[in-house]
Amino acid sequence: MTVPEGVPAGAVLRRRLGVGDAVVIGLGSMIGAGIFAALAPAAAAAGSGLLVALAVAGVVAYCNATSSARLAARYPASGGTYVYGRERLGPFWGYLAGWGFVVGKTASCAAMALTVGAYVRPGQAHAVAVAAVVALTAVNYAGVRKSALLTRVIVAVVLAVLAAVVVACLTSASADTARLAAGPDVTWGGVLQAAGLLFFAFAGYARIATLGEEVRDPRRTIPRAIPIALGITLVVYASVAVAVLTVLGPRELADATAPLSDAVRAAGAGGLAPVVRAGAAVAALGSLLALILGVSRTTLAMARDRHLPHALAAVHPRFHVPHRAELAVGTVVAVLAATTDVRAAIGFSSFGVLVYYAIANVSAWTLTPAEGRPARPVPVIGLVGCLALAFALPASSVIRGTAVLALGATAYGIRRTVTAHRRP
Template sequence: MTASADAPVAQLRRQLGVFDAVVIGLGSMIGAGIFSALGPAAAAAGSGLLPALAVAAVVAYCNATSSARLAARYPASGGTYVYGRQRLGDFWGYLAGWGFVVGKTASCAAMALTIGVYLWPTQAHGVAVAAVVALTAVNYLGVQKAAWLTRTIVAVVLAVLAFVVTACLTSTGSHLGQVTDGHHTTVTDVLQAAGLLFFAFAGYARIATLGEEVRDPARTIPRAIPVALAITLVVYTAVAVAVLAVLGDRLATATAPLVDATRLAGLPQVAPAIRVGAAVAALGSLLALILGVSRTTLAMARDRHLPHALAAVHPRFHGPHRAELAIGAIVAIVAATTDLRGAIGFSSFGVLAYYAIANASAWTLSPAEGRPPRVVPVVGLVGCVVLAVALPPSATIAGAAVLATGAAIYALRRIGRPTRGS
C-alpha cells in the first residue's frame, strides 16, 4: 500500500557490503551509551548490573534476529515502519515509525550533548549544535562517506575501551568482590537497569533501515546484524567488569565512570584522552543515528505520513537530502534547548515500542519467508514491553504520551481524508 503511486519513487543506491554494514552497526551501538549508561544502571541495579546487562543483551538479540529476518524479506529504507505496514497493517507500521523518529531524535540530541559535556562542559549546548551541523553535512554528501568516517570512529573508540579494560583489570586497586548493594536489589531494579542499558544496544536498527543501500540485502543484513551485536556485547561486558573491578559501589554515583576508573587505576594522566574517546564515541553514534532517522523519515514521507517533500533523493549524492536537513535542524533545536538527563529513558521507551512491533511482525512470517524460531519474537515482544514498563516513571509516561499523540494524529488524518486510496 503506497500513497505515492502518482510519481516514480526515487531509489537509493546499493553500495554497502557486509563489512560496512557491520561498522555502521558498531558505530551506532559502541557509542556514548557505554560511557554514560553504566552509572545510572548501577544506581538502579546495584550489584545486579551484570545480570541487567545480560537481560538487555537477550532482548537485543531477539530484536536483532527478528529485524534481520524481516529486513532480508523487505530490503527497503524504513526498518520496522515498513515491516509493520506489510505484516500488521498501516497503523502499526506508522506507529513504529513515529516511535522511532521521535525517540531517536531525542537520542540524537543526547549524543550531541554528550559530545559537548565531555569536550567543553561550560559550552555544551553550543558544541552540541555544531556537532549536529557538521554531521548532517557529512550525511548529506552520501552514505559511503558516512561509512568511511564511522569506520575511523569505531577504530578509535575500540582502542580507547581496550585501554580502559586493560588498565582496570591490571590495577592493584581492583576490588570486584567488594561490590555490595546500598539497598536490596529487586527484580524490578534489574529490569529498570536493563531498560537503561538497552539504550546502548539499540543501534543495530541502523543496519535494517539501510536496507535499500546494501548490496545483496537478503544475505548482507542477516549476517551484519548478529555480528555487530555479538561484538558489542563482548565489548560492553569487558568494560562493565573492568569498571566494576575498580569502582565497585562508587560506579552508581560516577558521572564519568570510565574517567574515574582510570584515575583510581593509577593513570590520571590519561583522563583527557578518555574524555576525547567518549566524545568521539558520541560522534559516531550521532552520525549513525542521523543516518537511520533520516531513512525512516524518507520511508514515511514516501507514504505521506510525513510531508512528501521529504521523500526527495539527491541526484548526485543519492541520499534523502531533505529528510537529512530536516532531522538535522530539529536535533539542533532540541540539543540547544534541553539537558542530557532523562533523554536516555525517553529514547529507550520509543525504541522498545518500535522493536515490540518488529517482533510482532516477525511472528507472522511463514517458514518459507525465513521466520525465526517462535521463541525469538515471543521473548523479544514480552521483553520489550516489560523493559518499557520498568523504566523510570517519567520516561514511561512521556513515552506513552508521545505514542498516543502519534496515534491521534494518524486517526485525524484518516478522518480528514476518508476517500484517499492507497
C-alpha cells in the same frame, strides 16, 4: 536494482554498502556514548545485579536483532520496522513504529549531541552540540559511503580507548573481583530498570535495517551484519563493565559522574583520563552520525507514504541520499540540542525505541518458514522483554512516551478520516 513498490526509479537509493560497512555502521550506533554514561545510573538501579541487567538487555537485544534481521532480509527497503509493521500487521502499526522511531531517535540524537558538548566544552555544551549536528548532517548529505568511512574511523578510535580502560583496570593492583558482588541488595525491579537503561546503549542495530535500500545483496548481508555487530558490542560492554566494577564496585560506580574516567583514576592510571574523555566525545559523534543517518531513512519511508510531508521523499540526483529528510532531521535535532536536557531525552528515547522493537517482534512472529521465520521463542521473548523494560523505566519517561505515542496515533486517525471524506 529492485525498485520498492510505488517508488519512482529515480528516487531509489544506491546499494553501496557491503557486510563490513553495515557492521561498522551498527557498531558506530551501539558502541557510542552509552557505554560511557549508562553504567552509573544502571549501577544505581541494579547494584550488584549490574551484570545480570547487562545480560537481560543483551538477551532482549539479541531477540530484537534476530527478528529485525529476518524482516530486513524479507523487506530490504529503507524504513526498518515502519516497513515491517505496515506489511505484516497493517498500516497503523507500521506508522506507529515509524512514529516512535523518528520521535524517539530524534531525541536520542539531541542526547548524543549534548554528550559531545559536555565532554568537549562543558561551559558551552549546547553551542558545541549544535555545531556537531550541523557538521554531521553535512557529512551525511555528501553520501552514505562517506558516512560509513567516517564511522569506521570513529569505531576504531572508541574501541582502542575502551581496550585501554579494560587493560588498565584489570591489571591494576587495586583490582578486586570480590567487588563484582558487593553493593546494595538486588531487586528484579532494579535489574529491569537497569536493563532498560543499558538497552539504550545497545539500540543501534536497527540502523543496519533502516539502510536496507542501500545495502548490497540485502537478503544475505543484513542477517549477517546485525548479529555480528551485536555480538561484538556484547563482548565489549561486558568486558568494560567487569573491568570498571573490579576497581570501583557497584556503590562507587553508581555515584560516578564520569564512570570510565573515575575507573582509570582508581586503577592508578590517571593519565588516561583525558584520553577517555576524548574517546567519549568521539563515541558520541559516532552515535550521532549513525542516528541522523537512520532517522532520515525512516523519515524518507514515511514521507513516501505521505505520513510525513511528501517533499521529504526527494533523493538528491548527485549524492543519491534523501537530502530534504536529512536537512529536516538535522534542523529539528539542532533545535532540541540547543534547548533540551540530556537525561530527559535519553529516558524518552528508550521508551520509544522499545515500543518500536516490540512491533518488530510481533511482525517477525507472522513470518512463515518459507519467509525465513525465526525460531518461535525469539519474537516472544523479544516482545515480552521490550514491554517489561519499557514499563520498568522511570515513571516520567513512561508517561511522556505514552503521551507522544498517543499524539501520533491521534494524528494518524485524523489523517485517515480526512482522506476518507475527500474520496468521491
